[in-house]
Amino acid sequence: MLIPxxxxxxxxxxxxxxxxxxxxxxxxxxxxxxxLFSSYILLRVNSVDWPVGSTILSVPIAxxxxxxxxxxxxxxxxxxxxxxxxxxxxxxxxxxxxxxxxLTFMCVKAYEYNTKFxxxxxxxxxxxxxxxxxxxxxxxxxxxxxxxxxxxxxGPGAKMWKTEPEHFTNRIEIVGLYWHFVDLVWIFLxxxxxxx
Amino acid sequence: xxxxxxxxxxxNEHPKLGFWQAYVFSTDHKxxxxxxGLTALVFLFFGFCLMMLMRWQLAYPGQxxxxxxxxxxxxxxxxxxxxxxxxxxxxxxxxxxxVFLGVVPLAVxxxxxxxxxxxxxxxxxxxxxxNMASYWSFFAGGVVMxxxxxxxxxxxxxxxxxxxxxxxxxxxxxxxxxxxxxxLITSSLLGSVNFIVxxxxxxxxxxxxxxxxxxxxxxxxxxxxxxxxxxxxxxAGVMQLMDRLADTSFFLxxxxxxxxxxxxxxxxxxxLLWQHLFxxxxxxxxxxxxxxxxxxxxxxxxxxxxxxxxxxxxAVYSLIFxxxxxxxxxxxxxxxxxxxxxxxxxxxxxTMIISIPSVVILTVFFISLWGGRIRFNTCMxxxxxxxxxxxxxxxxxxxxxxxxxDIPLHDTYYVIGHFHYVVAPGTLLALxxxxxxxxxxxxxxxxxxxxxxxxxxxxxxxxNMIFFPMLIQGLAGVSRxxxxxxxxxxxxxPVLHYNAAMSHAAWLLAVFQLPFIINFFYSIWKGKQVDRxxxxxxxxxxxxxxxPPHGNFDTPPVAYRGPYEYSVPGAEKxxxxxxxxxxx
Numbered sequence: 173m174l175i176p177x178x179x180x181x182x183x184x185x186x187x188x189x190x191x192x193x194x195x196x197x198x199x200x201x202x203x204x205x206x207x208l209f210s211s212y213i214l215l216r217v218n219s220v221d222w223p224v225g226s227t228i229l230s231v232p233i234a235x236x237x238x239x240x241x242x243x244x245x246x247x248x249x250x251x252x253x254x255x256x257x258x259x260x261x262x263x264x265x266x267x268x269x270x271x272x273x274x275l276t277f278m279c280v281k282a283y284e285y286n287t288k289f290x291x292x293x294x295x296x297x298x299x300x301x302x303x304x305x306x307x308x309x310x311x312x313x314x315x316x317x318x319x320x321x322x323x324x325x326x327g328p329g330a331k332m333w334k335t336e337p338e339h340f341t342n343r344i345e346i347v348g349l350y351w352h353f354v355d356l357v358w359i360f361l362x363x364x365x366x367x368x
Numbered sequence: 369x370x371x372x373x374x375x376x377x378x379x380n381e382h383p384k385l386g387f388w389q390a391y392v393f394s395t396d397h398k399x400x401x402x403x404x405g406l407t408a409l410v411f412l413f414f415g416f417c418l419m420m421l422m423r424w425q426l427a428y429p430g431q432x433x434x435x436x437x438x439x440x441x442x443x444x445x446x447x448x449x450x451x452x453x454x455x456x457x458x459x460x461x462x463x464x465x466x467v468f469l470g471v472v473p474l475a476v477x478x479x480x481x482x483x484x485x486x487x488x489x490x491x492x493x494x495x496x497x498x499n500m501a502s503y504w505s506f507f508a509g510g511v512v513m514x515x516x517x518x519x520x521x522x523x524x525x526x527x528x529x530x531x532x533x534x535x536x537x538x539x540x541x542x543x544x545x546x547x548x549x550x551x552l553i554t555s556s557l558l559g560s561v562n563f564i565v566x567x568x569x570x571x572x573x574x575x576x577x578x579x580x581x582x583x584x585x586x587x588x589x590x591x592x593x594x595x596x597x598x599x600x601x602x603x604a605g606v607m608q609l610m611d612r613l614a615d616t617s618f619f620l621x622x623x624x625x626x627x628x629x630x631x632x633x634x635x636x637x638x639x640l641l642w643q644h645l646f647x648x649x650x651x652x653x654x655x656x657x658x659x660x661x662x663x664x665x666x667x668x669x670x671x672x673x674x675x676x677x678x679x680x681x682x683a684v685y686s687l688i689f690x691x692x693x694x695x696x697x698x699x700x701x702x703x704x705x706x707x708x709x710x711x712x713x714x715x716x717x718x719t720m721i722i723s724i725p726s727v728v729i730l731t732v733f734f735i736s737l738w739g740g741r742i743r744f745n746t747c748m749x750x751x752x753x754x755x756x757x758x759x760x761x762x763x764x765x766x767x768x769x770x771x772x773x774d775i776p777l778h779d780t781y782y783v784i785g786h787f788h789y790v791v792a793p794g795t796l797l798a799l800x801x802x803x804x805x806x807x808x809x810x811x812x813x814x815x816x817x818x819x820x821x822x823x824x825x826x827x828x829x830x831x832n833m834i835f836f837p838m839l840i841q842g843l844a845g846v847s848r849x850x851x852x853x854x855x856x857x858x859x860x861x862p863v864l865h866y867n868a869a870m871s872h873a874a875w876l877l878a879v880f881q882l883p884f885i886i887n888f889f890y891s892i893w894k895g896k897q898v899d900r901x902x903x904x905x906x907x908x909x910x911x912x913x914x915x916p917p918h919g920n921f922d923t924p925p926v927a928y929r930g931p932y933e934y935s936v937p938g939a940e941k942x943x944x945x946x947x948x949x950x951x952x
Contacts, residue, residue, distance in 0.1 A: 175490075185568060185569065192568060196564055197557075197561050200596060203596050204603055205603075207602075211607065215636070218636075294615075296617075298636070299616070302616035306610055
């Protein structure tokens with residue numbers, strides 16, 4: 173059985189199935205994070221003493237993490253572009269770099285969490301800490317999910333290149349779209365939690 | 369290209385799959401649809417059993433339940449007498465199971481999965497593996513929900529709406545409820561992405577949007593509702609989990625006192641926030657319950673009145689408008705929270721507006737009957753039963769949509785009567801209609817007509833005997849949350865005598881499901897065999913063999929015309945299938 177439009181776009185929509193699928197998935201993700209950001213606004217507007225994020229959280233560390241994530245968005249594009257030009261080894265190298273940048277982000281985040289815990293700052297401390305841990309935790313899970321996918325495509329998933337190079341390239345494009353979204357969420361999280 | 373070569377060698381061969389791959393971990397949309405259907409029917413029956421237990425307590429408060437009472441533990445029904453905590457659990461779990469594990473999986477998971485790819489001429493869903501993941505995630509959610517009955521303190525007991533602060537401080541069952549919900553939300557997310565992509569990408573040649581059967585349209589709009597409305601509940605669920613497990617206070621206000629002691633939390637949260645996030649899902653969810661049912665009814669009415677659906681395009685546009693509007697009416701569930709008159713005015717206006725497309729669709733169905741040669745077979749009876757029942761359900765909703773009328777009616781049995789009219793004799797009748805209608809496609813055999821009619825008449829009479837008195841009790845002011853059904857309130861006295869009759873009707877309703885259950889299983893193996901198209905229908909699912917093999921069609925069909933070309937003047941037969949080429 174052959175499901176059509178997995179590699180060649182459907183003429184009237186101009187899309188392959190997985191690209192439409194990921195955009196729909198991202199739409200639902202927008203609703204997920206949108207609900208959390210809305211909750212943040214509602215809780216903050218209703219609060220009597222909402223702290224300025226920079227007094228509790230470290231802006232330089234988060235700024236470093238922002239640079240790390242934006243760089244990883246560039247490397248995932250490089251991976252896709254290399255595969256488009258038929259260069260698997262270069263493509264895999266960029267996939268690995270993207271994975272390592274994600275890992276760097278997670279390590280920095282773990283260090284940040286650890287410092288908070290050492291200072292006795294747990295989610296139960298205040299509504300600010302609660303929303304901080306919930307938002308960054310959920311975002312961290314998304315980064316982790318992306319890293320698992322990159323690890324798969326760097327390792328066993330790359331076998332697909334031998335039989336279906338175009339399909340494999342499309343897969344990297346799809347996970348790239350997801351990765352950009354995860355990046356974008358962080359670009360909202362950083363000012364909202366650390367700066368405002 | 370190696371890509372197409374690789375596929376071509378496998379395109380026409382279907383290696384025989386082992387039992388586990390063919391029936392359990394299948395990626396075939398039809399098997400998954402049937403898995404969804406059977407699981408959902410079991411859950412519907414289970415949810416119904418919870419309600420039958422509650423009906424005993426309401427009819428005979430504080431009396432020991434005969435026979436079955438001894439089956440329960442001392443933590444739930446000591447000596448056969450129901451504890452109030454257990455009654456609360458039953459109420460919360462009845463709602464949760466019926467909505468999230470019964471009706472939606474049957475309407476979307478079962479009918480959507482089985483019928484949509486066939487109606488659009490596709491070989492399968494766009495993402496078969498995601499489809500399987502969706503079913504098993506749903507299954508895991510169901511297991512967690514069932515397991516929660518074993519939790520200390522019993523299953524969730526804060527209502528199916530899980531309003532905090534009560535749910536934040538409730539027993540462990542609530543945590544299971546939240547984890548179960550996250551599985552169910554994941555399942556519906558995977559399913560909805562799959563449906564939208566399938567419908568947009570896998571329509572066969574010639575099947576333009578305006579040639580799609582109404583059922584496919586209904587599933588498309590439903591999938592968008594599930595896709596966009598569920599994530600806010602997921603966010604809310606995560607926050608409530610944080611409240612319960614990490615002692616945060618997203619939903620706990622400052623200074624909350626529980627049984628005389630101040631709660632040791634940071635405070636500053638908002639219980640109202642949960643209500644907004646919950647109803648942002650749960651109002652579109654109402655349309656998730658009703659739209660697939662409307663889709664089924666449209667197919668059956670067009671087929672059995674032997675007429676095209678009257679005003680197909682108006683119905684489709686109404687459907688899209690309905691889907692859009694359903695996102696901006698949620699706070700009409702919250703008039704009593706004191707949001708302020710401005711917000712109430714906005715939401716009651718949108719609520720009045722959303723009733724218009726519903727009425728348009730219902731009118732389309734009624735006018736479609738006019739002048740038709742109606743065949744009163746079982747599926748048509750169920751579809752016709754849907755129309756007045758949904759009508760009552762819809763019309764009784766109007767007073768609830770107006771803030772002034774809602775304030776006295778809020779949380780009374782009137783509300784219960786209203787939405788049960790929509791979901792039980794409304795949606796459920798339509799779902800039964802769908803089972804009778806598509807049964808021959810799934811099995812190659814037809815269900816018994818006589819016992820089907822017994823099932824129909826018994827069900828519709830009993831359902832009305834259960835739900836109509838609820839409207840009366842509600843108008844008399846009886847609250848929906850009372851453990852004794854109102855026996856301790858003097859004002860409820862004049863309407864209390866209905867309780868026993870309603871309970872008897874509920875148990876009788878269970879008896880009338882027996883012919884259905886027996887008929888269903890008997891017909892799978894012993895029913896009368898029929899050809900591919902026993903109803904002389906026009907839509908494409910009837911072109912495939914019954915039951916359709918993996919891959920569905922003998923040859924890929926092509927759509928040449930609209931979905932409901934019945935009784936075309938000058939045609940030889942009274943139906944012209946969608947994939948019948950026009951004569952030159």
